[in-house]
Amino acid sequence: MSAWILVAEDDPDDRELLALAFQTHGLECSYEMVNDGEAARARLLQALSEGRPPAALLTDLKLPRVSGLELLEWMAGKPELGFLPRAVLTSSSEATDESACMRLGCRAFLQKPSDLDGYEGVVEAVRALMPGA
Amino acid sequence: MPAYLRELSPPASIQLGRAAMGRWCAWAAASGLCSLASWRVAAVLDAAEPTATVWPPSGVLLAALLAARPQLSALWLGGLLGSLLGSGSLELAFLGATGSLAGAVAARRLLGPWGWRRLHGAQGTMVFAGSCLAGGALAAALVWSGHALAAGAAAWRAGLTAFGSQAVSLLIVAPTLVLWSFHRRLNLGLGRDAEALALLGAGIGLPAFIFLVGPLAGGSLHVTYLSLPPLLWAAVRFGLREAATLSLLLSVVALASLSSHTGPFGASGAWAGTALMQAYLFVCATTALILAAAVWETKDQVRASNALAERLAASEEGLEEQVRRRTAELQRANAELEEFSYSVSHELRAPLRKIAVVSELVVREEGAALRPAALDRISRIRAAALRGNRIILDLLKLMRVSRLPLRRSEVDLSALARECACPGIELVVQPGLVARADPALTREIMAQLLDNACKFARAGAKPRVEVGRTSRPEGELFFVRDNGQGFEMDFSQKIFGTFERLHSSPDDGGTGVGLAIVQRAVARHGGKVFAEGKLGRGASFYFTLEGGAPA
Numbered sequence: 001m002s003a004w005i006l007v008a009e010d011d012p013d014d015r016e017l018l019a020l021a022f023q024t025h026g027l028e029c030s031y032e033m034v035n036d037g038e039a040a041r042a043r044l045l046q047a048l049s050e051g052r053p054p055a056a057l058l059t060d061l062k063l064p065r066v067s068g069l070e071l072l073e074w075m076a077g078k079p080e081l082g083f084l085p086r087a088v089l090t091s092s093s094e095a096t097d098e099s100a101c102m103r104l105g106c107r108a109f110l111q112k113p114s115d116l117d118g119y120e121g122v123v124e125a126v127r128a129l130m131p132g133a
Numbered sequence: 134m135p136a137y138l139r140e141l142s143p144p145a146s147i148q149l150g151r152a153a154m155g156r157w158c159a160w161a162a163a164s165g166l167c168s169l170a171s172w173r174v175a176a177v178l179d180a181a182e183p184t185a186t187v188w189p190p191s192g193v194l195l196a197a198l199l200a201a202r203p204q205l206s207a208l209w210l211g212g213l214l215g216s217l218l219g220s221g222s223l224e225l226a227f228l229g230a231t232g233s234l235a236g237a238v239a240a241r242r243l244l245g246p247w248g249w250r251r252l253h254g255a256q257g258t259m260v261f262a263g264s265c266l267a268g269g270a271l272a273a274a275l276v277w278s279g280h281a282l283a284a285g286a287a288a289w290r291a292g293l294t295a296f297g298s299q300a301v302s303l304l305i306v307a308p309t310l311v312l313w314s315f316h317r318r319l320n321l322g323l324g325r326d327a328e329a330l331a332l333l334g335a336g337i338g339l340p341a342f343i344f345l346v347g348p349l350a351g352g353s354l355h356v357t358y359l360s361l362p363p364l365l366w367a368a369v370r371f372g373l374r375e376a377a378t379l380s381l382l383l384s385v386v387a388l389a390s391l392s393s394h395t396g397p398f399g400a401s402g403a404w405a406g407t408a409l410m411q412a413y414l415f416v417c418a419t420t421a422l423i424l425a426a427a428v429w430e431t432k433d434q435v436r437a438s439n440a441l442a443e444r445l446a447a448s449e450e451g452l453e454e455q456v457r458r459r460t461a462e463l464q465r466a467n468a469e470l471e472e473f474s475y476s477v478s479h480e481l482r483a484p485l486r487k488i489a490v491v492s493e494l495v496v497r498e499e500g501a502a503l504r505p506a507a508l509d510r511i512s513r514i515r516a517a518a519l520r521g522n523r524i525i526l527d528l529l530k531l532m533r534v535s536r537l538p539l540r541r542s543e544v545d546l547s548a549l550a551r552e553c554a555c556p557g558i559e560l561v562v563q564p565g566l567v568a569r570a571d572p573a574l575t576r577e578i579m580a581q582l583l584d585n586a587c588k589f590a591r592a593g594a595k596p597r598v599e600v601g602r603t604s605r606p607e608g609e610l611f612f613v614r615d616n617g618q619g620f621e622m623d624f625s626q627k628i629f630g631t632f633e634r635l636h637s638s639p640d641d642g643g644t645g646v647g648l649a650i651v652q653r654a655v656a657r658h659g660g661k662v663f664a665e666g667k668l669g670r671g672a673s674f675y676f677t678l679e680g681g682a683p684a
Binding site for chain 2: 013
């Protein structure tokens with residue numbers, strides 16, 4: 001069973017660009033994308049019950065229904081998810097957002113890139129999240 | 134017919150209405166009864182010469198004229214009949230009725246333009262007293278001139294006492310009646326009741342002691358002024374009405390002493406005693422009235438100024454409350470606006486970023502199949518999108534500069550400047566530039582100024598940027614100086630405006646927001662920033678961080 005990462009992102013363009021970046025820069029593991037924080041929560045619970053949790057979580061901040069920040073809060077309150085490395089990929093450049101995410105246990109606060117080289121950096125950062133990296 | 138006479142004379146409808154007729158008869162009866170009573174009292178007081186002491190009617194008539202508008206004919210005819218019944222002499226009745234009415238009408242006329250309601254003030258009271266004197270004198274002159282012709286040598290005495298009795302009556306009886314009829318309520322408390330009773334006792338007792346029963350009753354004139362203290366007491370502690378009332382009581386006692394031939398005036402004989410008594414009463418009553426009016430006026434002014442102060446305080450409070458409310462509204466509106474522009478900025482960035490990335494993707498994936506012209510256009514799309522993205526980032530930064538709280542601490546500007554060094558450009562930093570300022574904002578100031586300086590210095594042959602501190606007439610200033618293309622001094626203020634650019638080169642990477650950020654960040658510190666330059670000779674940006682510049 002190979003490792004996988006969970007990605008919470010609602011924008012179809014961003015999903016496509018991210019998928020392309022994972023493919024182009026050869027991310028070694030599979031990934032699964034969900035549309036919002038609520039779906040991410042459900043997927044995490046399901047994965048836990050199946051005994052197949054993801055190796056990392058990457059989330060946007062602005063998500064419908066349950067935002068990325070709310071998702072991170074929820075995860076922070078769940079000890080059984082304590083092992084899960086998490087990072088934020090957002091268009092926000094606000095220092096307040098960054099500090100809030102870091103307080104909630106994020107390993108990285110990544111900005112959505114505005115060029116293709118930037119996407120390589122994102123893939124590197126995701127790779128660095130994985131256990132054993 | 135003058136206005137005052139029209140005012141005083143009966144209306145033309147006197148014969149018409151039954152009600153008017155009834156009123157006429159009522160006033161005639163009142164006047165007649167008053168005259169009859171006063172003649173009876175005069176006869177009891179001074180059987181030998183009753184005319185000398187008939188003084189109440191003119192005061193009563195003046196009070197009636199001031200408070201209501203009785204018909205003069207009713208007053209006169211009633212007075213004539215009453216006097217005739219009282220004195221039994223037609224001549225005395227005519228003189229008495231005419232004299233009393235003439236005195237009252239003259240005083241009313243003299244008070245006319247002034248208004249008796251001004252009696253509350255010291256000035257009004259003096260006018261009132263003067264009007265009574267003049268009214269009494271006028272009546273005496275009119276009426277007794279005829280009588281004096283007939284009476285011969287004794288006429289001067291008669292005239293003198295007639296004038297005095299008119300004046301005293303107008304001064305003492307009229308204000309007492311008017312003030313009591315218009316200000317009926319007595320504002321007495323428990324302690325006040327006792328004081329009022331004590332005052333009444335003193336006001337009757339002391340004059341009675343002086344004039345009627347005491348060991349001094351036959352004594353000298355000097356002791357008569359012992360009756361002044363109760364009058365002053367009434368004037369100071371109570372008011373005009375009480376002072377006038379006490380004057381009236383004093384007059385009654387003095388009259389009684391005259392009739393019983395006791396007291397200082399009673400011993401002097403009828404005519405001289407009456408004249409002396411009238412002068413004495415005039416002095417006492419005037420003193421008491423004017424003092425009371427002055428006290429009342431002062432109290433009134435104090436009350437008014439207290440009320441004004443209270444109103445002022447209330448309105449000040451209201452103003453503060455208003456300012457608080459408006460400030461809160463303004464702050465809320467400001468916060469909403471900030472929130473809105475913040476979200477708009479963030480939302481706008483996403484599409485620009487996608488345009489940039491996707492156009493780059495197109496070039497990478499399909500570049501080989503595209504003509505050079507198409508590739509060029511796509512690269513322009515990408516550059517424009519990236520520039521838009523950068524502008525929005527800078528605008529967000531500008532908003533942050535205004536929004537975040539200012540926290541001062543020790544900031545090393547030299548270190549900050551070295552962190553912002555631009556590659557390929559010589560940077561000279563004066564060591565030890567320290568200020569008490571907000572670290573984040575100062576970093577922003579330094580970054581923007583150095584970015585700006587590098588941009589312009591780069592064009593020169595030996596690009597050089599210098600950061601330091603200098604002492605100028607304006608004070609201690611930090612500066613960032615470059616040896617680039619400079620600018621004309623005419624534009625030195627304009628360059629701090631948002632999106633203001635002196636050089637229209639869109640490819641220099643500038644967004645037109647950087648110097649606006651600097652200005653706002655400096656203003657947040659309470660400092661100032663300005664630029665100096667010369668075309669082709671470089672530019673210098675000076676700034677202070679108020680209180681932060683080391684001495």
